[in-house]
Amino acid sequence: MGSTYAVAAAAVAFVGSHFLLSHPLRGRLVRALGEAGFLGAYSLVAVLTLGWMVMAYGKAPLSAPLWPVGNGLWAVVTAFMLIASILLMGSLIRNPAFPTGGRPGSLPEAARGVYAVTRHPMMWSFALWGLCHVAVFPVAKNIIVAAAIVVLALVGAALQDRKKERLQPDLWPAWESKTSYLPFAAIVAGRARLGGFGLHALLGGLVVWLVATWAHTPVTGRAAGIWHWL
Numbered sequence: 001m002g003s004t005y006a007v008a009a010a011a012v013a014f015v016g017s018h019f020l021l022s023h024p025l026r027g028r029l030v031r032a033l034g035e036a037g038f039l040g041a042y043s044l045v046a047v048l049t050l051g052w053m054v055m056a057y058g059k060a061p062l063s064a065p066l067w068p069v070g071n072g073l074w075a076v077v078t079a080f081m082l083i084a085s086i087l088l089m090g091s092l093i094r095n096p097a098f099p100t101g102g103r104p105g106s107l108p109e110a111a112r113g114v115y116a117v118t119r120h121p122m123m124w125s126f127a128l129w130g131l132c133h134v135a136v137f138p139v140a141k142n143i144i145v146a147a148a149i150v151v152l153a154l155v156g157a158a159l160q161d162r163k164k165e166r167l168q169p170d171l172w173p174a175w176e177s178k179t180s181y182l183p184f185a186a187i188v189a190g191r192a193r194l195g196g197f198g199l200h201a202l203l204g205g206l207v208v209w210l211v212a213t214w215a216h217t218p219v220t221g222r223a224a225g226i227w228h229w230l
Contacts, residue, residue, distance in 0.1 A: 014152075085206070118182065
């Protein structure tokens with residue numbers, strides 16, 4: 001049987017290797033291995049550390065929940081997971097944060113849809129996923145894995161801003177001035193307006209939310225989302 005310490009070690013390796021390879025070590029490794037070689041090494045490390053974390057999670061004992069989880073909390077989490085799904089699907093189209101392959105990027109004139117909510121909708125969707133899973137399954141091994149995802153997403157988003165500022169000094173600061181790192185901050189400040197969500201975000205998010213929460217039962221043995229009450 002595994003232990004919670006193994007889950008923690010694997011989570012640190014997964015998150016730490018991502019940050020090291022994405023930022024301080026990237027330049028030297030690209031020069032040594034070439035772009036393709038670096039991407040191969042990066043992918044291999046990511047797969048190995050993720051696999052280690054998944055296996056450690058599966059072997060770790062199930063501890064007692066840290067707090068009770070009632071229907072009220074389930075309802076809140078279910079709603080937030082729908083928001084996370086919309087952010088995720090909306091982020092797949094015309095995302096200025098995606099790599100440009102070394103080419104100068106082009107940025108929208110105004111932030112609309114999920115980008116009005118936050119300039120890092122994909123990262124915040126992952127963070128919401130992690131926070132929601134902590135809320136409704138507050139056992140030690142799950143808190144560790146979910147917290148790792150939250151840290152990876154939110155710290156990664158902040159580091160991505162710094163990287164984009166360096167690579168696109170004429171573009172990214174202007175995009176930052178129209179958007180916000182924190183969800184809804186730009187809307188509250190009057191720099192962006194809520195609206196303009198495409199069908200890929202709203203309908204796609206709804207479909208992903210329904211399918212992912214339905215799949216919870218056959219995959220984990222625990223019902224999630226609206227299926228918790230059905």
